[in-house]
Amino acid sequence: MHLVLTKNLAHNLKNPVNAIYVSAQLLKLRYPETSSIAGNIEKICQEMNREIERILRMSIGEKKTVKRIDLEEALNPILEMARLKGLEVELILDFEELELDRDAFLALVTNLFSNAVKYTPSGRVTLSVEKRNDRILLIVSDTGPGLKSPNGFGLFTVKKLVNYLNGSMEISKDGGTTFKIVLPIRRDSDDGTGRRG
Numbered sequence: 001m002h003l004v005l006t007k008n009l010a011h012n013l014k015n016p017v018n019a020i021y022v023s024a025q026l027l028k029l030r031y032p033e034t035s036s037i038a039g040n041i042e043k044i045c046q047e048m049n050r051e052i053e054r055i056l057r058m059s060i061g062e063k064k065t066v067k068r069i070d071l072e073e074a075l076n077p078i079l080e081m082a083r084l085k086g087l088e089v090e091l092i093l094d095f096e097e098l099e100l101d102r103d104a105f106l107a108l109v110t111n112l113f114s115n116a117v118k119y120t121p122s123g124r125v126t127l128s129v130e131k132r133n134d135r136i137l138l139i140v141s142d143t144g145p146g147l148k149s150p151n152g153f154g155l156f157t158v159k160k161l162v163n164y165l166n167g168s169m170e171i172s173k174d175g176g177t178t179f180k181i182v183l184p185i186r187r188d189s190d191d192g193t194g195r196r197g
Helices: 002-030 032-059 068-085 102-118 153-164
Strands: 065-067 088-094 097-099 124-132 135-142 168-173 177-184
Touching (some): 002 032, 065 068, 068 088, 068 124, 102 124, 102 135, 102 153, 102 177, 153 168
Parallel strands (some): 088 124
Antiparallel strands (some): 065 097, 124 135, 135 177, 168 177
């Protein structure tokens, strides 16, 4: 999670730093007497951009694919928690390998599913990950009381992860809460056969 949020933060910093740099250049052109101050601002912006690029290089994950077994292993502790609570679990993993950021995807799925299990006192939780051509359909639903705070850190993190993966998200509440997320993947990734688990 730290890795993904760091990458997201670094990307978000680039635009304002570049805007400051351009403003300093315009200031220097329009008011030559500010050349010394504007020049210092330009140097600081260049240093900041180099630091941002360094952070991005350090935080770029080496694994750009996620396998079904990766997700199964990540879900095991959450499934054990669901078992201890006596929850009914439906797990559908209809893919073999997906070509996208492994760390971000695992963080997104485990965050959503663990929250569903945590806040469902009794009943049923469902996790479905299906590959449909060049899209991933991720659905997490539960029969719990729903989100207590729509502005909480958990949902904030989920939104950041969905945004980082260039996806879209819908939230519906009807006898529980359902998250429906669509993520893009590359067309030339391995389709696999897909099985239900």
